[in-house]
Amino acid sequence: MRWSSMKLYSRPFGPWSDGIRAGGAAAGYNQTMHRTFVVAVAFFAAAATVLAEPQKPTEPQKPTPSTTSEQKPQEGVLTPRPQQPPVIRRSVDLVTTDLIVRDDQGQFVSSLTKRDFDVYEDGVKQDVVTFVLTHGGRVLSDSATPPPPQQEGLLLPPPRPTNDASGRIFLLFVDDLHMDFRNTGRIRDLFKKISKELIHQDDMFGIVSTGPSSIAVDMTYDHKRLDEAINKIAGNGLKPDEIIDTPDGAQGPPEIRYRAHVAFSTAYDVLKNLEQVHNRRKAFIYVSDGYDYDPFKKGRAAAEIERQGGSCTNPADPTSCTGPGGTANTSSDGSNTNAQPDPSNPFDQQRGQNEFAAADLAAELSELTKEANRANVTMYTIDPRGLVGGPDLDQTKLDMTDWEDYVRESQNSLRVIAELTGGMAVVNQNDFDKALKRIDAETSDYYVLGYYSSNPDPLKKKRNIEIKVTKAGKYDLRYKTSYTLKPPPSPKVSK
Numbered sequence: 001m002r003w004s005s006m007k008l009y010s011r012p013f014g015p016w017s018d019g020i021r022a023g024g025a026a027a028g029y030n031q032t033m034h035r036t037f038v039v040a041v042a043f044f045a046a047a048a049t050v051l052a053e054p055q056k057p058t059e060p061q062k063p064t065p066s067t068t069s070e071q072k073p074q075e076g077v078l079t080p081r082p083q084q085p086p087v088i089r090r091s092v093d094l095v096t097t098d099l100i101v102r103d104d105q106g107q108f109v110s111s112l113t114k115r116d117f118d119v120y121e122d123g124v125k126q127d128v129v130t131f132v133l134t135h136g137g138r139v140l141s142d143s144a145t146p147p148p149p150q151q152e153g154l155l156l157p158p159p160r161p162t163n164d165a166s167g168r169i170f171l172l173f174v175d176d177l178h179m180d181f182r183n184t185g186r187i188r189d190l191f192k193k194i195s196k197e198l199i200h201q202d203d204m205f206g207i208v209s210t211g212p213s214s215i216a217v218d219m220t221y222d223h224k225r226l227d228e229a230i231n232k233i234a235g236n237g238l239k240p241d242e243i244i245d246t247p248d249g250a251q252g253p254p255e256i257r258y259r260a261h262v263a264f265s266t267a268y269d270v271l272k273n274l275e276q277v278h279n280r281r282k283a284f285i286y287v288s289d290g291y292d293y294d295p296f297k298k299g300r301a302a303a304e305i306e307r308q309g310g311s312c313t314n315p316a317d318p319t320s321c322t323g324p325g326g327t328a329n330t331s332s333d334g335s336n337t338n339a340q341p342d343p344s345n346p347f348d349q350q351r352g353q354n355e356f357a358a359a360d361l362a363a364e365l366s367e368l369t370k371e372a373n374r375a376n377v378t379m380y381t382i383d384p385r386g387l388v389g390g391p392d393l394d395q396t397k398l399d400m401t402d403w404e405d406y407v408r409e410s411q412n413s414l415r416v417i418a419e420l421t422g423g424m425a426v427v428n429q430n431d432f433d434k435a436l437k438r439i440d441a442e443t444s445d446y447y448v449l450g451y452y453s454s455n456p457d458p459l460k461k462k463r464n465i466e467i468k469v470t471k472a473g474k475y476d477l478r479y480k481t482s483y484t485l486k487p488p489p490s491p492k493v494s495k
Contacts, residue, residue, distance in 0.1 A: 093486075095121075096130065096376045096450040097465060098281050098422065100442060100478040108445040110135045112471060119451055120466040130450030132279045137168055137200060137444045168443050169219070169280050170199055171270060171377075172226075174209040175288035177259045179235035179384060182392075187287070187384045190432055191230045194285065195223065197436045208270060210263045211236045237289060240395045240403070244299040247307065252294050252354035260291050260361075264368055271368075275375040279450065283443045284372065284379040286417060290410025290427075291365075293357035296402045303397065316399040358409075365413060369420035370484040376448075379421040380439050381414035386430040422480045461485050 099117075101109045114131040133141040172194065179187055199205050202221070207229045209215035213236070215229045243253050251257060267286070274282050301318040312321035372379055388407050391398050411427040418425035424442075426435040455463065464482045469475050 093453070094130070094278060094450050095453055095463075095465075095483065096278055096448055097467070097479050097483075098376060098378060099447040099449055099467060100445065101447065101469065102476045102478075104474045104476075106476075108135070109473075109475060110140070110445065112447070112469065113141075116469055116471040117447075117449060118468045118470055119449055120468070121451075121453055121455060121463050122460070123466075124454060126451040126454060128449050128451050130279055130448070132448035134168075134281065134448075135445050137202070168200075168203045169274075169277060169282045170203060170205040170443075171274065171282070171284045172205060172207040173267060173270070173284060173286045173288075174207065174213060174215055174233055175211075175263050175286070176209050176213045176234060176236050177211040177263055178289045178291065179237050179287075180239075180289065181235040181237070183384060184234045186386070187235060188230055188233055190287065190382065190384050191233060193432055193436060195226050195230065197433065198285075198440050199223070199226070208266065209233070210266050240296055240299070240391060240398050240406075244296050244303050244397045248300060248304065248354070251360075252357055253300070256293060256295070260293070260364070263288070263291075264364055268368060268371055271371045271375045271377055274377050278376075279448050281443055281446050281448065282375070282377045283439065284377050284421075284423075285439075286379050286381045286414070287384055288381065288414065289383060289385055291361060291413040292406050292409040293361045294354050295406045295409070296398065297405075298399045298402050299397045315397045316402070361413065362416070365416050366420075369417060372421045373480055373483045374486060376480075377421065378423045378442075379417050380423040381418045381425045381427070382432070382435070383411060383414055383425075383427040386432075387428055422478070 101112060103109050110133065112133075114128055117128060117131075119126045119128055131141065132139065172191070174191075201223075204219050204221055205226065206219045207215055207217045207226060213233050215232055217225050217229055238255060238259070243256065246253055246255060248254075267284075271284070274284075298318050299316050302312045302315055302321050305318065305321040305323065306312055306315075308323070310321050310323045312318070314320040369379070388411075390400070391403050411425075414427050415425040417423075424435070424438065426432065429435070449467070453463065462482055462484050465480065467477055467479055469477065
C-alpha cells in the first residue's frame with residue numbers, strides 16, 4: 001500500500017483537529033463523530049504496521065528452456081533486424097509572389113489594401129498573411145511575416161526580425177563565358193548604364209560572374225564596389241570558328257555544354273541564397289549572349305570530313321566535300337550519306353548524334369526558372385550584342401543559315417528565362433535606355449503577397465496561383481501564375 005492512498009484519511013484531520021482545539025472537551029461532543037475518528041485512527045495504525053514489516057525479496061523467475069531458445073539466435077540462421085517505424089517530416093514554407101496592378105490607363109494602382117486581394121492556389125482560397133506595398137522604390141506598407149502554423153511535435157526557435165528593409169534588391173549576373181571578347185567595351189558601357197539608371201542610392205545589389213572576370217560582390221549599397229567590378233568585366237566566349245574546329249563528342253561540342261552548365265550552376269546557387277529574402281522584389285539582371293547546344297551544324301560536319309582526310313571546296317558547305325575516295329558523302333543538312341549504322345551495334349547507332357540538344361537545353365532552362373519562381377525572383381535577360389547582324393568577316397567557315405539559326409536559338413533561350421519568371425527579355429535591340437527605364441518602373445511599383453499553402457499533398461509538385469482584386473474597377477494584373485515545390489533531399493547512403 002502506498003502513502004498516497006491515505007489521502008482519504010488525511011482530509012478529515014484538518015477540520016477535526018481545528019474543532020478539537022477550538023472547543024476543547026466540550027460537553028456537546030458528538031459520539032458518532034468520535035467513533036468514526038477512532039475507527040479511522042485504528043485503520044491508519046494497522047496500515048502503518050503493514051508497511052513497516054520488511055518485505056521478502058522476490059526471487060527472479062528462471063527462464064524456461066523454450067524462452068531461452070527463442071531469445072538466443074540460432075547459429076547459421078540470419079535473423080532480420082527489427083524495423084524502425086517510419087519518420088514523417090513535413091515543412092511549412094511561406095509562398096510569396098510579386099504583383100503589379102495597373103488600371104486601364106496603364107498607371108500603377110497604389111490604393112489597394114490587403115483585404116482587396118483574393119489568392120487561390122489550385123482553386124483553393126488562401127489566407128494572405130503578408131502584405132507589402134512598394135511605390136516609387138519606397139516601402140509604404142509592410143506587414144511582418146507571422147510565424148508558420150504550429151505543428152504538433154515540432155519545436156521551432158522564435159523568428160528573428162530582419163534589420164534590413166531595402167525596397168529593391170538587384171543581382172547582376174555577368175555571363176562572361178558567353179560574351180564575345182570583342183564586345184567588351186560595349187558590355188562595360190551597358191553595365192555603366194545599369195549603374196546610373198537602374199540602381200539608385202538606397203538599392204541593395206550584388207554582382208557575380210561565371211568566367212575569368214572573377215567577380216563576386218556580396219549584397220551591398222556601396223556603388224564604388226560596382227564601379228570596380230565593371231572595370232574587370234571582359235568577354236570570354238567561344239568564336240564560331242573555335243566551335244567548328246573542335247571535334248564533337250557524344251552530345252555535340254563538349255565545351256558548349258560545359259560552359260552552359262557552369263553558368264546555370266552559378267545562377268542556381270545564387271537563386272537558392274535569395275530564397276532567404278522575403279517581402280522584397282528581387283530582380284535578377286541576366287546579361288548573356290544566350291545558349292545553343294547544337295550550333296553551326298553544317299560547318300562542324302564539313303570540318304569533321306576534313307579531319308577524316310576528305311576535302312571541301314567550301315568549308316561552310318558539307319555538300320561540297322568529298323571523302324578520301326573522292327565521292328561526296330554528305331547531304332545538305334550535314335549528315336553522312338555513306339556511313340550506314342549497324343543495327344546490331346547500339347554504339348554505332350548513337351555515334352555522333354545530338355538529336356535531343358534542343359530538348360536538353362529546354363529541360364535545363366526549366367530547372368533554372370523553377371528555382372527562380374520558388375525564390376520569388378524575377379529575371380530580366382539582356383543580350384549585350386544588341387541588334388545582331390551578320391558574323392564577323394574573319395569567320396570564314398560559317399554558313400549564313402547556320403548563323404541565323406544560332407542567333408535565333410540563343411535569343412530564344414533568353415526569352416524563355418525571362419518569360420517563365422515574369423520578367424522581360426531585352427534582345428535584338430540597341431535601345432538599352434528604354435529597356436532599363438521599364439525595368440526600373442517594374443521594380444519600383446509593386447505588391448508582395450505571402451501565404452502559407454494549405455495544400456498538404458506533397459505529390460502535387462506544380463502549384464497554380466490565381467490572384468483576384470475584389471475592389472470594383474478594371475485592373476491589369478501581372479504576376480507569376482505557378483511555382484514548383486522544392487525537390488526532396490537525396491537520401492543519405494549508409495556505409
